[in-house]
Amino acid sequence: MNLPLLGKFSLDRTLAFDRVRSTTAAQFLADVAALAAQLPARAHVLNDCADRYHFMVGFAAAMKRNxxxxxxSSRVEHVWRQLVQDYPDSYVLTDQRDVPAVAEVMFFPPLEAGESVDLATPGFPEAQLAAVAFTSGSTGRPKPVLKYWGSVARExxxxxxxxxxxxxxxxxxxATVPPQHMYGFLASVLLPLQFGHAVTRERPFYPEDVRIIAESSPVKPALVITPVQLRACVLERTRLPPLSFVLSSAAPLPSAVAREAETLFEAPVLEFYGSTETGAIASRRHRDTDSWRTFDGVRVRSHTQGFLVEADYFREPVVLSDVVEILNAREFRLVGRDSDLVKIGGKRTSLLYLNQQLQELPGVVDGAFLVEEAKDDREPRLTAFVVAPGQSRDVVLAALRTRIDEVFVPRRLWLVASLPRNAAGKLPREQMLKLLETELAREAASGNT
Incomplete structure (x- = not known):
């Protein structure tokens, strides 16, 4: 069975915009046809386009060429080299000049429609492999996850x-998230294609940029954002235009931030739960509940290795290692990830809980715990990194002691200018360990002077 690239909406609908131009769905189809005719004959394309519209055109053109x-998950050169080794019949499609030189590069070209452009919306078989996503690397080396057109379209x-x-x-x-990330791919590429919503070509990062681009929207927009960026907008009291809703994902959203954002922006703040393996599968609104409700056609049940997710559009059930409390087949509460569980002094908690407590402290802009590797069968050691301008280490620790058990208070707490979050707002463990090395080296150097 074929599923259409575009949903049932008029082709004169605006599909993409920035501060100076807008592009209709009809123009999108013409651009897809023009680019598809120029793509090199390869099996795989590494879509590196930063302009979201270019990414959408590149994705659809690649689908047309099968x-x-x-x-x-990143633009790091060694990651790309691994991909090219695993997928040798590949090339890079990009609109950026700082592209890693690891394979044949095609820069996104100027597009001109041919004399007779077929504007019929293309459809693709549900079984067609559309993309290969990769785990974020926060728990190890990225692994490939196959994404079929039927699954992502129905998601x-x-x-x-x-x-x-x-x-x-x-x-x-x-949208503030990159289209290459699964959250951004769903919320800023697939949703516009399936529902005819105009999406910003740009990817704002700072609160003021978010405000400027939101004000350029042709209609009342939704804001697709990460928890860290939403927190920044709240802390800066950013004066955003009226929003239809705010959607957050890619990392846990602290309930205090969600509630304050609802009050400040006078819009529902929603959160998606998902994974690279499953895509988004559930949502919640902090104002109403702390539990997650699955999308229609998605069911959950307990499993010895975490919990099992079934969906009408999955090729097979998926087991996720997150620790959850199953309320029923459609609802669950997230306790933490199996890899995030921390046991010290006979007591147990999760990094999810610890990070939320840290991030909700007054004056804290961002923060995260890190579990250092246990040595000689000793219990793990906790370290924390905090972005808290104007705060002292002692003040942060004193506030933290009022919220968590003393056994989980970090042995070391570092005040830093920023955390090494990637474009999707995640904190890869490799980067956190590098940050720890940097702080330890700085401390050693300071002690030797």
């Missing part, structure tokens, strides 16, 4: 239904 889009339909999107009504999405 090419599989590779979506790495988008289920997610859009949960968000009450309507292809018959114009909407807009301002």
């Amino acid at each position: 090419q599989v889009s590779l979506l790495p 988008a339909q289920a997610a859009g239904t949960r968000l009450t999107l309507d292809p018959g009504r114009a909407g807009a999405i301002v």
Whole structure:
């Protein structure tokens, strides 16, 4: 069975915009046809386009050519070299000049429609392999996850239904997340394609940039953002225009931030739960509940290695290692990830809980715990990194002791300018260990002077 690239909406609907231009769905189809005719004959394409519209055109053109889009978790050169080794019949499609030189590069070209452009919306078999995503690397070396067109299209339909999107009504999405990440791929690529919502070509990062781009939206926009960026908007009291809703994912959203954002922006703040392996599968609104409700057609049940997720559009069930409390087949509470569980002094907690407590302290802009490797069968040691301008280490630790058990208070707490979050807001363990090495070296140097 074929599923269409675009949902049921008029082709004169705006599909992408920035501060100076807008692009219709009809132009999108013409650009897809023009680019598809120029793509080299390869099996895989590493879509590195930063302009979200370029990414969308590149993804659709590759689908037309039956090419599989590779979506790495980062732009680090050694990661790309590994991909090229694993997928030798690949090339890079990009609109950026600082592209790692690891394979044949095609820069996104100027596009001109041919004399007779077929504007019929293309459809693709559900079984067509559309993309290969990769785990974020926060728990080890990235692993490939196959994404078939039927699964990602139906995931988008289920997610859009949960968000009450309507292809018959114009909407807009301002997204701060990259399209190569699974959250960004769903919320800023697939949702616009399936529901006809205009999406910003740019990827704002700072709160003021978010405000400027949101104000340029052709209609009242939704804001797709990460918890760290939402916190920044709240702390800076950013004066955003009216929003239809705020959507957060990619990392846990502290309930205090969600509640304050709802009050400040006068819009529902929603959160998606998912993984690279499953895509988004559930949502919640902190104002109403701390439990997650799965999308229509998605079910959960207990499993010895975590919990099992089944969906009408999955090729097979998926086991996730997160520790959850199953309330029923459609609802669950997240306790933490199996790899995040911490046991010290006969007591147990999770990094998820510890990070939330740390991030909700007054004056803390960002923060995270790190479990150092246990040595000689000793219990693990906790270290914390905190971004808290104007705060002292002692003040932060004193506030933290009022919220967590003394056995989980970090042995070392470092005040830093920023945390090494990637473009999706995640904190890869490798980067956190490098940050620890840097702080230890700085401390040693200071002690030797």
